[in-house]
Amino acid sequence: MKKFAPFIILTILAVIPLTGLSTYMLHILILVIMWSAIGMSWNLLGGYCGQVSFGHAAYFGVGAYTAGILYSKLGLSPWWGVPLSIVVVSVFSLVLGFIVLRLRGPFFALATLASGEVMRITTENLVDLTGGAMGILIQKRTWVDKTWYFYIILLIAASTFILVRKLMESKLGYYFVAIREDQDAAESLGINTTLYKTLALCISGVLTGIAGAFYTNYMGYIDPHVAFALHDISIITIMIVMVGGVATYWGPFVGALIMVLLAEVIRSMPGLGTAHQTLFGVLLIVIIIFLPNGIVGDYKKLKRLLGFRRAST
Amino acid sequence: MTSVQIEVFLQTLIAGLLLGGLYALIGLGMTLIMGVMKIINLAHGELMMVGMYIAYWMFVLFNIDPYLSVFIATPALFFLGIAIQKFLVNPVLKVESILPENQVILTVGIGMVLANLAxxxxxxxxxxxxxxxxTNAFYLSDFWETSPIELSLSVPWTVSFVFAVVITITLWFFLAKTDTGKSIRATAQDLEAAFLMGVNVKLMRVITFGIGAGLVGAAGCLFLPIYYLFPSLGGQFTLIAFVITILGGLGSTIGAIIGGLVLGVFESMTATYIGMGWAPVGRFVIFVVCLIFLPGGVASLLKRKKFGK
Known part of the structure; x- marks a missing residue:
């Protein structure tokens, strides 16, 4: 049963647009799937390889701007950005990896955070190429209906899921986990840690970049503050994985579902809208203190906690 | 160089040094916390923002000068830091989890809450x-009438700088001469050895976080008269503090001071000669160059000199 779970969920998701869902619900679903794709790719680097990145907005934004610049400067369809972002983001993450992967633990975290911010500022200043703070507007959307967008992002997320899973079941996956558990021990066992860390960063970055290119196509507008947002992309990505479950296959999906729905609910409540980051922050703090491995990772603990509460009342 | 160019250069240098003194104060708090706790406090800039708001409201409501607020905001932030350490960071240190970076992510959460509440x-x-x-300023020509070049020194900047220097010296005195300060340094050097020598390591951690927060709160008060204030200003100062710490060498107090000055001068130079918008990128360039060529920061240079290697 457990073996078929991915297929069952995929089938259910694939059938959903046929049931005549409202456009708004479909939009929410697209966001959930997009965020779970980003969460899964973050999880590969942060959860499995242990390199906690605070700057996934950099990859997301580079992917998004690849699509945007193709459209605004070369007049090509921004969909070309999806395949092209693979190349661009690979090169970008190789360069970035050369710098940030020298660092470990919290220092790596902060260096990646800085890289995301620097990309935002650079994009703001390179007005000729990126349009600066004005951003890039895709004037003609490919489809008015959201159904095709849904299937495309579903395809992207499913491929991400399969890729991450296959990677983690292969020899490479064991290398990644070994690096996370003890980098020096891994090195002494003959694992080329630099190579595998770079590999993890590249794959993770490229997968995020593809989601970014999709975002440009789907939303039709990007600017530096949207595409390289620190809180709204980098931190949310971490939160999705932390809430769902670090180093689990389904964690990012569960996390994305909870976070996107929560964001929508908070936004719809009058007076709470501006306070959504406070609530997110409190949620993050509570999760870290009580369920450090997320809902999926600490499922048994969560069940026990809830069971205990029921028994006591 | 013509005399105008020299004037611009010297003026930029002075502005940079004054800014650097304040940066050093921010960096000092970060480096202390990092040395003792071995974690990065990503809510550092947000704590500074809280300090600035305290000073701001003191000024608006009670007409207390921001410089006097140093004596209000610093203790307030000290206790806020202690509360954060005691009730949030300490419980997380005990929890088993896959990622050791949980504490860093926790501070991100704290920062988010603080910024959003503001x-x-x-x-x-x-x-x-x-x-x-x-807008007052001292002019060089006031003191030396036949001076070939004209330089000005803004009053609030100078006062802030002097305050920063005084606070730094007090901190140095505290760390070098008092028992508590020595215990803090011992904890930073070797936690277990300090513990075995009878240092109350847990208390030192709490106090250190408090001092770090207090320092950055003081920096906030000093920044208020020369800068503007908005709730999301924390992030950029966290980054600045981090660059200073890397530049100065991890956990090194003297390194943080030098790092702060270097960064201040560098930023002021970028702003004058390349463009205002690029100053944050300059920060990252310094950071990268430092990581590649000087991974131990300024502190490693000082050490090398001391031992004659």
Whole structure:
């Protein structure tokens, strides 16, 4: 049963647009799937390889701007950005990896955070190429209906899921986990840690970049503050994985579902809208203190906690 | 160089040094916390923002000068830091988890809450304190009438710088001469050895976080007369603090001071000669260059000299 779970969920998701869902619900679903794709790719680097990145907005934004610049400067369809972002983001993450992967633990975290911010500022200043703070507007959307967008992002997320899973079941996956558990021990066992860390960063970055290119196509507008947002992309990505479950296959999906729905609910409540980051922050703090491995990772603990509460009342 | 160019250069240098003194104060708090706790406090800039708001409201409500608020905001932030350490960071240190970076992510959460609460309560308006002396300045020609070049020294900048220097010296005295300060340094050097020598390591951690927060709160008060205030200003100062710590060498106090000065001068130079918008990129360039060529920071240079290697 457990073996078929991915297929069952995929089938259910694939059938959903046929049931005549409202456009708004479909939009929410697209966001959930997009965020779970980003969460899964973050999880590969942060959860499995242990390199906690605070700057996934950099990859997301580079992917998004690849699509945007193709459209605004070369007049090509921004969909070309999806395949092209693979190349661009690979090169970008190789360069970035050369710098940030020298660092470990919290220092790596902060260096990646800085890289995301620097990309935002650079994009703001390179007005000729990126349009600066004005951003890039895709004037003609490919489809008015959201159904095709849904299937495309579903395809992207499913491929991400399969890729991450296959990677983690292969020899490479064991290398990644070994690096996370003890980098020096891994090195002494003959694992080329630099190579595998770079590999993890590249794959993770490229997968995020593809989601970014999709975002440009789907939303039709990007600017530096949207595409390289620190809180709204980098931190949310971490939160999705932390809430769902670090180093689990389904964690990012569960996390994305909870976070996107929560964001929508908070936004719809009058007076709470501006306070959504406070609530997110409190949620993050509570999760870290009580369920450090997320809902999926600490499922048994969560069940026990809830069971205990029921028994006591 | 013509005399105008020299003037611009010297003026930029002075502005940079004054800015650097304040940066050093921010970096000192970060480096202390990092040395003792071995974690990065990503809510550092947000704590500074809290300090600035305290000083701001003291000025607006009670007409207390921002410089006097140093004596209010620093203790307030000290206790806030202690509370954060005691009730949030310590429980996380005990929890088993896959990622050791949980504490860092925790501080991100704290920072988010602080910044957002400030937005909710005070709106995201840009504010500044209209102190009477804000635009006053000392001019070189006032002191030396036949001076070939003209330099000016803004009053609030200078006062802030002097305050920063005084606070830094006090901190140095505290760390070098008092028992508590020595215990803190011992904890930073070797936690287990300090523990075995009878240092109350847990208490030292709490106090250190408090001092770090207090220092950055003081820096906030000093920044208020020369800068503007808005709820999301924390992030950039966290980054600045981090660059200073890397530049100065991890956990090194003297390194943080030098790092702060270097960064201040560098930023002021980038702003004058390349463009205002690029100053943050310059920060990252310094950071990268430092990581590649000087991974131990300024502190490693000083050590090398001392041992004659």
């Amino acid at each position: 937005t909710v309560f005070f709106k995201s308006d840009y504010r500044s304190t209209p102190v009477a002396y804000a």
